[in-house]
Amino acid sequence: MDGELCRAPVSPAEVPRLDPDAWEVRRRRAVRLAANHRAVGAEQPPTSTVLLDIGGVVIPTLFESVAVPGFPGGPFAGEGSYRDVEQGRLPEREYWNRVAQRHPQLDIGMLWRACSQVRGEIRTLIVQLGGRVRLAAFTNDMSHWFGEQWQGRFVELRAFDVILEASRLGVHKPEPEAFHAAARALAEPAARILFVDDLAANLDGAESVGMQTMLFDVLDPAGSVRRLLARVGSPAEAHGPAAARVFRVTR
Known part of the structure; x- marks a missing residue:
């Protein structure tokens, strides 16, 4: 980052190091097991996909x-x-x-x-969500600000299962059709998707199609991440690492 233009990032004291290659293995296991659940008609958990806004949630606001x-x-x-x-x-x-x-x-x-860089709190979230839910991101138009190859700027996005850009779907948040399109792209019932955004209006659009929602408070990103982990079950709140998993992985 340019020191004259940009503030030093404020991150948690200890931010886990992400190994995207190792994450790819875990990601594929979680997605494959989720597909198996759908194929056999197994009962699904209340939340099987966490869908994060990017500008304001995954990366800080300007x-x-x-x-x-x-x-x-x-x-x-x-x-x-x-x-x-x-x-x-x-x-x-x-x-x-x-x-x-x-x-x-x-x-x-x-x-x-x-x-712009990925929040330290989100890097922590990525690690703690690993194998529990499918992780996706939903932006309106990152290409407008960053160019067509914007995903390559943030290595952490390799840990996401799906990256959606509303402008490519032909509609923008907070329009309800944007969230219908997102659910179709995710091949997931809207009710099993937890959408997280820093703008209340976007949450209204998601709720209108049946998605679960959570407001990400940019004034308290660490608290927001803790609340999100509580919604899906974090290791600290479970009786053991496997107890919190939505998708259990057989090793």
Whole structure:
């Protein structure tokens, strides 16, 4: 990251190191076992897929990562126009267009590219979810800011089973059809998908099609991850490592 433009990331004291190659093996086991459950009609767990928003959840908001003097504070400053984004009254891209108009010296796309990395808390989440649920991500239009090859910028995304981009599906969050399209792409009943986003309006769209939802509080990312782990069963809350697993892996 560019030290003059970007803040140093704030991460948990100990962030697990991810080995994407080892994760690929575990990912394939979980997906294969999930498919077997569906094929034989076995009873499914309440949550079998966790679907994470990317900008704001997997990677921090620009309000967290940009160090440029005078940059807006969004939810950290109680900014009224950003509340319009959170409530669905203003599209997020339009919000950033207005910021760029007020601050023509800023290149918003460049700031996203220069200052973005996966949250340390999300790296921890990836490790602790391993083998318990299928992990997917759902963004509106990362390609707009990062270019067509954006997935390659974040090695941690290799640990995800599916990456969905709403703009490629022809519809955007928070429209209900975006979530119908996501459920179809995941080949998963909406009721078994837990969708996590930092914008309440997007949660409304997911709930309208029957998905479970959870608000990711960017003011408390560590607490948000703890709440998410509690929803799906984390190792610390189970009677043993296998007890929390949705998909048990025979070794």
